[in-house]
Amino acid sequence: MLIIDQLDILKDMIVEFGEPSYYWLPVRIVVNDSELLFKSSAVLLEPVTELAKALKEVVMGPDEVKVTMYWWLEPEYYDFCFCRKDTQYKLTIWYIDDDYAGYRERRTMHSEITGSVNDIILPFYRAIKKFASYAYAETHWPALDSIKITRLTQIIKGRKA
Numbered sequence: 617m618l619i620i621d622q623l624d625i626l627k628d629m630i631v632e633f634g635e636p637s638y639y640w641l642p643v644r645i646v647v648n649d650s651e652l653l654f655k656s657s658a659v660l661l662e663p664v665t666e667l668a669k670a671l672k673e674v675v676m677g678p679d680e681v682k683v684t685m686y687w688w689l690e691p692e693y694y695d696f697c698f699c700r701k702d703t704q705y706k707l708t709i710w711y712i713d714d715d716y717a718g719y720r721e722r723r724t725m726h727s728e729i730t731g732s733v734n735d736i737i738l739p740f741y742r743a744i745k746k747f748a749s750y751a752y753a754e755t756h757w758p759a760l761d762s763i764k765i766t767r768l769t770q771i772i773k774g775r776k777a
């Protein structure tokens with residue numbers, strides 16, 4: 617389990633989305649020396665759009681806000697919980713090994729990272745922007761809503777610390 621807070625030194629977080637194939641998206645997240653790799657499905661919900669929505673809500677929400685989004689692995693999933701209190705952000709990543717087996721009993725904390733908007737939010741925003749700049753056949757990934765991406769860009773640029 618990786619826990620990074622204000623007392624630790626958070627190196628640059630790297631978030632990358634690979635090339636999707638038949639509604640499966642490779643995701644890579646690197647924080648310090650820890651790497652999380654998985655492939656997420658877009659069958660239930662399209663996760664890149666859900667991520668953009670979560671980022672917008674956590675940045676624009678009240679002074680204390682908590683927003684969760686899911687990366688479906690079928691049947692497992694990752695639960696990404698973004699929190700903000702004033703200008704402090706936190707990302708907690710939970711792995712749930714079976715959606716039908718009882719949420720609380722079957723989840724494991726993968727990591728918890730605390731930092732600024734630049735540390736936590738911007739790496740995900742940049743990955744969304746890069747991913748949105750490519751075109752994929754509809755058989756591989758649903759089209760992203762360019763208006764939502766543009767709105768997220770305006771919000772993030774207005775809030776960078």
